[in-house]
Amino acid sequence: MSSSSNIVAMKKIVQQLRLEAGVNRVKVSQAAADLQQFCLQHAQHDPLLTGMSSSNNPFRPQKVCSFL
Amino acid sequence: MGEMEQLRKEADNLKDQITAARKAMQDTTLQEAAASINVVGRVQLKTRKTLRGHLAKIYAMHWSTDSKLCVSASQDGKLIVWDSITTNKVNAIPLKSSWVMTCAYAPSGNLVACGGLDNMCSIYNLKGKDGNVKVMRELAAHTGYLSCCRFLSDSEIITSSGDCTCVLWDIETGTQKTIFAGHQGDCMSLAVSPDFKFFISGACDFTAKLWDIREGTCRQTFGGHENLSRINYILDLCKLYDLRADQELITYQDSSIMCGVTSLAPSLSGRLLLAGYDDFNVNIWDTLKAERVGVLAGHDNRVSCIGVSSDGMACCTGSWDSFLKIWN
Numbered sequence: 001m002s003s004s005s006n007i008v009a010m011k012k013i014v015q016q017l018r019l020e021a022g023v024n025r026v027k028v029s030q031a032a033a034d035l036q037q038f039c040l041q042h043a044q045h046d047p048l049l050t051g052m053s054s055s056n057n058p059f060r061p062q063k064v065c066s067f068l
Numbered sequence: 069m070g071e072m073e074q075l076r077k078e079a080d081n082l083k084d085q086i087t088a089a090r091k092a093m094q095d096t097t098l099q100e101a102a103a104s105i106n107v108v109g110r111v112q113l114k115t116r117k118t119l120r121g122h123l124a125k126i127y128a129m130h131w132s133t134d135s136k137l138c139v140s141a142s143q144d145g146k147l148i149v150w151d152s153i154t155t156n157k158v159n160a161i162p163l164k165s166s167w168v169m170t171c172a173y174a175p176s177g178n179l180v181a182c183g184g185l186d187n188m189c190s191i192y193n194l195k196g197k198d199g200n201v202k203v204m205r206e207l208a209a210h211t212g213y214l215s216c217c218r219f220l221s222d223s224e225i226i227t228s229s230g231d232c233t234c235v236l237w238d239i240e241t242g243t244q245k246t247i248f249a250g251h252q253g254d255c256m257s258l259a260v261s262p263d264f265k266f267f268i269s270g271a272c273d274f275t276a277k278l279w280d281i282r283e284g285t286c287r288q289t290f291g292g293h294e295n296l297s298r299i300n301y302i303l304d305l306c307k308l309y310d311l312r313a314d315q316e317l318i319t320y321q322d323s324s325i326m327c328g329v330t331s332l333a334p335s336l337s338g339r340l341l342l343a344g345y346d347d348f349n350v351n352i353w354d355t356l357k358a359e360r361v362g363v364l365a366g367h368d369n370r371v372s373c374i375g376v377s378s379d380g381m382a383c384c385t386g387s388w389d390s391f392l393k394i395w396n
Binding site for chain 1: 072096287315335340381
């Protein structure tokens with residue numbers, strides 16, 4: 001690999017780093033609060049979290065046959 | 069100072085700037101912020117269905133958006149579309165190359181895709197007129213293995229490759245629309261944002277990158293700006309990164325877990341994180357508290373892939389034991 005292509009590649013890396021350095025950041029307290037709020041807001045509609053009754057479960061276990 | 073040396077110095081300065089800017093946002097930790105909420109109660113999911121039919125290791129699975137059908141890929145050289153409720157095989161598609169590493173279901177339900185060591189992404193039409201499933205397109209241009217693929221629509225798909233790039237393809241013409249270059253190691257996986265505007269790629273250069281699909285640019289990089297020596301101590305951990313704070317928020321680890329994570333899926337609310345491991349189990353984590361709240365044990369080999377259906381009703385795991393299991 002020639003030294004000039006190394007420099008071109010390095011310039012791209014520097015350009016990308018400049019872009020990423022300029023990102024607008026939010027405080028962790030804000031990010032954490034928003035995350036919590038999202039989770040808690042949607043908790044009731046999360047079947048794996050709340051569980052479900054057999055009748056609401058499309059994958060419900062087969063009913064056991066009983067001989068009368 | 070030579071130009072190269074100058075550029076290297078500038079790069080190092082920018083990396084330090086990024087580290088400092090991230091540190092400046094650390095007015096608390098997720099741990100502290102979530103201190104007042106309780107850990108979720110123990111989550112006990114049961115195997116509701118076992119999908120049997122593959123004859124070799126399963127490497128990938130993907131749910132259809134209808135939350136009923138799913139597709140799996142195995143190195144037995146088959147793609148199988150399953151009805152997860154009846155456990156019937158809707159389609160069993162023989163592949164040209166058995167070295168498959170990934171599969172995907174289009175949001176429309178019309179197409180599935182797969183690829184692997186053949187360096188190609190093959191698109192199959194499930195709704196062909198005569199009822200036979202045929203290869204619709206072979207997307208070839210990657211110079212390395214296909215590690216992951218995800219449809220944006222029936223006309224666009226994004227792939228990640230061992231050639232260190234990700235590509236946005238026009239399925240109709242079979243051409244590359246955009247090449248996402250920047251990773252310094254094999255790209256191993258990708259995930260598309262719900263609004264289809266962004267995707268995140270994970271690579272062997274220890275970083276994850278956030279890409280703007282239309283602009284073709286990398287917006288943020290996670291994990292790579294740290295000191296390389298720290299990375300030597302990190303053994304396949306699970307970490308949560310926040311895009312807006314531009315940093316890691318928490319690590320999901322437990323001293324009793326000594327093996328690597330292979331796959332991840334959040335539950336619908338995001339409160340649970342289901343992760344597949346090399347030790348044949350799935351660990352369920354409380355995302356906010358970083359505590360383990362459940363285990364799914366049942367596979368006889370590594371859990372290679374995991375997915376939660378769109379309606380959040382079930383989790384599907386695929387394993388090297390050749391079976392898929394549906395849990396809820």
